[in-house]
Amino acid sequence: MTVQPVKLARRGLMFVLSSPSGAGKSTLARQLLDEDKHIELSISVTTRARRQSELDGVHYHFINQDRFSKMADRGDLLEWAQVHGNYYGTPQEPVEKALAAGHDVLFDIDWQGTRQIADKLPDDVVRVFVLPPSMGELQARLRRRAEDDDDTILKRLVGAREEIEKWSDYDYVIVNDDLQNAFASVKSILAAERIRRERIIGLRPFVSNLLEEAQAISSAAEKSAS
Numbered sequence: 345m346t347v348q349p350v351k352l353a354r355r356g357l358m359f360v361l362s363s364p365s366g367a368g369k370s371t372l373a374r375q376l377l378d379e380d381k382h383i384e385l386s387i388s389v390t391t392r393a394r395r396q397s398e399l400d401g402v403h404y405h406f407i408n409q410d411r412f413s414k415m416a417d418r419g420d421l422l423e424w425a426q427v428h429g430n431y432y433g434t435p436q437e438p439v440e441k442a443l444a445a446g447h448d449v450l451f452d453i454d455w456q457g458t459r460q461i462a463d464k465l466p467d468d469v470v471r472v473f474v475l476p477p478s479m480g481e482l483q484a485r486l487r488r489r490a491e492d493d494d495d496t497i498l499k500r501l502v503g504a505r506e507e508i509e510k511w512s513d514y515d516y517v518i519v520n521d522d523l524q525n526a527f528a529s530v531k532s533i534l535a536a537e538r539i540r541r542e543r544i545i546g547l548r549p550f551v552s553n554l555l556e557e558a559q560a561i562s563s564a565a566e567k568s569a570s
């Protein structure tokens with residue numbers, strides 16, 4: 345008896361990292377993208393001004409309000425939200441292409457966007473929330489990052505409460521005290537989520553084949569015993 349071999353493949357997943365601004369999600373995201381070639385970043389569009397350290401098309405696509413509204417109206421955005429007074433959104437097409445090619449996509453988005461994506465594609469989303477060890481440390485990190493003026497930092501700290509309140513929307517919560525430990529947790533989550541049985545394409549026929557062969561072995565054993 346010969347069974348047709350089944351090739352196993354995997355559906356790409358959507359890996360969301362959210363946190364109050366300054367807790368360290370971009371740092372964790374960068375480390376993951378550097379180390380893991382099977383995941384790519386979803387590059388958002390934003391109306392926020394570019395920071396000195398940022399590159400257009402790498403960290404964000406920096407666009408004006410008019411262009412943002414047109415993209416949102418045309419349905420080009422998988423999700424969008426207003427955060428700290430600026431608009432942010434996820435272009436839909438690159439995400440669809442990556443997932444169809446079996447790649448994983450990393451999202452650095454807030455709780456509002458996470459809810460929208462989870463409503464649209466619940467089976468493909470893995471949600472991770474990053475917490476700071478304390479509010480004092482969050483403030484210190486925003487200051488140390490030295491990318492925003494005092495006004496902006498204050499806005500972000502005030503906004504942190506609203507973001508932290510959404511912690512229970514997420515599948516996993518990581519307290520980013522020690523960066524190495526936090527990164528190890530991110531990698532463990534991704535590794536485990538990649539092998540969830542629901543994501544493995546062809547698993548059912550693969551197991552059927554194994555059972556068919558197991559049945560053949562049982563039958564042969566019974567025959568030789570009788």
Ligand code: ADP
Pocket residue numbers: 363364365366367368369370371372485486488489520521522523524526
């Ligand atoms: P977010 O993307 O959540 O706004 P960032 O990744 O930009 O936050 O991190 C904010 C600042 O805190 C950065 O200067 C980063 O280097 C620093 N940082 C991140 N994680 C840690 C950590 N575990 N311990 C100390 N500093 C950290």
Ligand code: 5GP
Pocket residue numbers: 362363364365388389392423424425427428432433434452453454455456457458
């Ligand atoms: P920042 O201005 O610090 O880069 O980002 C501010 C907040 O906006 C962060 O919480 C970040 O995760 C969120 N954000 C960035 N891009 C998007 C996006 O495309 N959609 C949504 N909903 N939030 C985003």
